[in-house]
Amino acid sequence: MKLLTHNMLTSHVKGVIKGFPLIIKATEVKVNEVEFNPEFVSRMIPKLEWNALVQAAEELGQRQDLPGELVPDFEKNEEFLKKVHRVLLEVEVIEGCLKCPESGREFPICKGIPNMLLNEDEV
Amino acid sequence: MAAFGGRSCLKYLLHLAHDNLDFRLAEIKALLALRAKPFQPCECFKEKSPFLCLDGLCEEDVRRVMARSVCAKSAFELWGQGQTHNELKTSLLNYSSENMSPYMHKDSTYRISVYTFNKTLQFADRIKKINALEYLPFEGTVSLKNPQHIFCLLEDYGTDPNSIPEHPNYIYFGRWIADGQRELIRSHSVKDRHFIGNTSMDAGLSFIMANHAKVKENDLVFDPFVGTGSLLVACSHFGAYVCGTDIDYNTIHGKGRSSRKNQKWRGPDENIRANLRQYGTEKMYVDVMVSDASKPVWREAALFDAIITDPPYGIRESTRRTGSHKDITKPLDGMYVESHVPVSRAYHLSDIFTDLLNFSARHLVMGGRLVYWLPVYRPDHSEVDLLV
Numbered sequence: 001m002k003l004l005t006h007n008m009l010t011s012h013v014k015g016v017i018k019g020f021p022l023i024i025k026a027t028e029v030k031v032n033e034v035e036f037n038p039e040f041v042s043r044m045i046p047k048l049e050w051n052a053l054v055q056a057a058e059e060l061g062q063r064q065d066l067p068g069e070l071v072p073d074f075e076k077n078e079e080f081l082k083k084v085h086r087v088l089l090e091v092e093v094i095e096g097c098l099k100c101p102e103s104g105r106e107f108p109i110c111k112g113i114p115n116m117l118l119n120e121d122e123v
Numbered sequence: 124m125a126a127f128g129g130r131s132c133l134k135y136l137l138h139l140a141h142d143n144l145d146f147r148l149a150e151i152k153a154l155l156a157l158r159a160k161p162f163q164p165c166e167c168f169k170e171k172s173p174f175l176c177l178d179g180l181c182e183e184d185v186r187r188v189m190a191r192s193v194c195a196k197s198a199f200e201l202w203g204q205g206q207t208h209n210e211l212k213t214s215l216l217n218y219s220s221e222n223m224s225p226y227m228h229k230d231s232t233y234r235i236s237v238y239t240f241n242k243t244l245q246f247a248d249r250i251k252k253i254n255a256l257e258y259l260p261f262e263g264t265v266s267l268k269n270p271q272h273i274f275c276l277l278e279d280y281g282t283d284p285n286s287i288p289e290h291p292n293y294i295y296f297g298r299w300i301a302d303g304q305r306e307l308i309r310s311h312s313v314k315d316r317h318f319i320g321n322t323s324m325d326a327g328l329s330f331i332m333a334n335h336a337k338v339k340e341n342d343l344v345f346d347p348f349v350g351t352g353s354l355l356v357a358c359s360h361f362g363a364y365v366c367g368t369d370i371d372y373n374t375i376h377g378k379g380r381s382s383r384k385n386q387k388w389r390g391p392d393e394n395i396r397a398n399l400r401q402y403g404t405e406k407m408y409v410d411v412m413v414s415d416a417s418k419p420v421w422r423e424a425a426l427f428d429a430i431i432t433d434p435p436y437g438i439r440e441s442t443r444r445t446g447s448h449k450d451i452t453k454p455l456d457g458m459y460v461e462s463h464v465p466v467s468r469a470y471h472l473s474d475i476f477t478d479l480l481n482f483s484a485r486h487l488v489m490g491g492r493l494v495y496w497l498p499v500y501r502p503d504h505s506e507v508d509l510l511v
Binding site: 001004008009010037039049110115116119120 | 341343366376406410414415418420422425465
């Protein structure tokens with residue numbers, strides 16, 4: 001699971017009001033090299049919840065020098081975009097789980113694939 | 124000044140493949156919309172005809188459309204047309220020599236091809252037709268192998284293979300500009316794909332859907348019933364980043380029984396990511412997840428540029444959602460074990476599509492497209508039923 005996806009996911013357990021962001025508990029993380037595409041990163045930044053991204057990177061120990069606030073005029077700032085690219089697309093959680101911040105319900109991640117299915121009693 | 128005015132009223136002729144007739148025009152319109160150009164067919168436009176003549180475009184527009192289209196075989200700069208060869212001759216002699224001369228230089232090489240729709244022509248007849256065009260001011264030399272300029276005489280013998288006329292109904296002559304992407308249908312064929320399922324979408328149709336959805340580079344595309352990822356393969360080819368979900372654990376993880384005749388179980392390199400890797404677009408892979416499309420897991424925001432999907436119809440794949448028909452009196456014990464497979468119940472077809480439309484309304488960017496297959500029962504079906 002990449003952090004781009006994690007930034008868009010929320011807990012949908014019945015009755016939960018604030019299920020975003022999910023807390024990441026990772027037991028295996030991989031950093032791959034993915035071709036840097038500044039246009040794509042620029043397009044995604046406005047869709048992101050920035051604080052949640054920084055927090056997630058922090059949880060995985062992969063934050064490095066990612067700033068806590070969005071840098072103004074980021075479209076032209078290649079250095080900044082590269083940092084965002086790394087965190088969004090290169091860091092992957094292979095094993096672990098996503099924990100609902102309100103109910104504590106854990107969604108397992110196995111082989112990089114989160115399982116978001118709720119059990120029959122939770123729907 | 125005159126030259127500028129001349130080139131902007133050029134007409135272009137698209138020769139469409141005689142396949143997927145209902146989807147062709149929508150594909151061309153969508154690809155023109157990506158260029159912010161309107162769809163302006165010429166006066167003699169016929170929807171079922173393989174020849175589509177367009178106005179209001181420039182050569183770059185046509186090249187860009189052909190760089191994406193799997194419905195169009197070739198595109199030409201239209202120099203002349205008519206119902207008979209005499210009409211064609213008049214039309215060609217009326218075509219501005221200013222527009223012709225760049226391609227008629229005495230130092231250039233060229234070739235003329237003859238294409239006949241719905242009729243087979245003998246070689247000798249083709250040569251006769253080419254020779255009949257001697258009134259055109261070609262000054263260059265003919266080169267069959269590697270000409271600088273290719274011209275084509277296209278004849279339309281109607282659409283009834285059982286009643287082929289002696290003479291063509293319509294004739295066009297133009298300068299070849301570009302071919303379409305029909306080769307993708309063969310290069311991305313599901314037959315050679317690493318990972319397939321029982322209902323993996325045909326390659327040609329996947330590319331048509333991606334075009335209908337106006338997928339462009341750097342888009343983020345989502346498929347809520349991703350299966351083996353055929354639609355994602357097509358979208359990633361056009362430069363979009365892709366993600367998907369499916370309720371079926373085995374399909375998402377690439378496990379279980381193979382859909383191939385001579386293979387019992389799926390191998391280790393069979394999953395959606397491997398499919399993208401096969402075609403060199405692994406860098407466009409964002410994520411896939413096991414998830415129930417009736418219970419979306421996304422935060423409230425316009426996240427996706429396009430949603431492209433083929434929901435299950437309940438015939439070759441089951442339609443299901445998590446939930447049980449029994450009353451749950453006692454909740455399961457604390458630990459949610461990875462191995463627990465949630466009980467599922469029926470997911471009615473009408474609910475699938477209502478949920479899909481609601482989901483798209485909430486998570487598609489403004490102007491983003493939802494493209495999906497809707498099964499209908501033909502005896503009862505009418506267009507009115509589609510209005511929700």
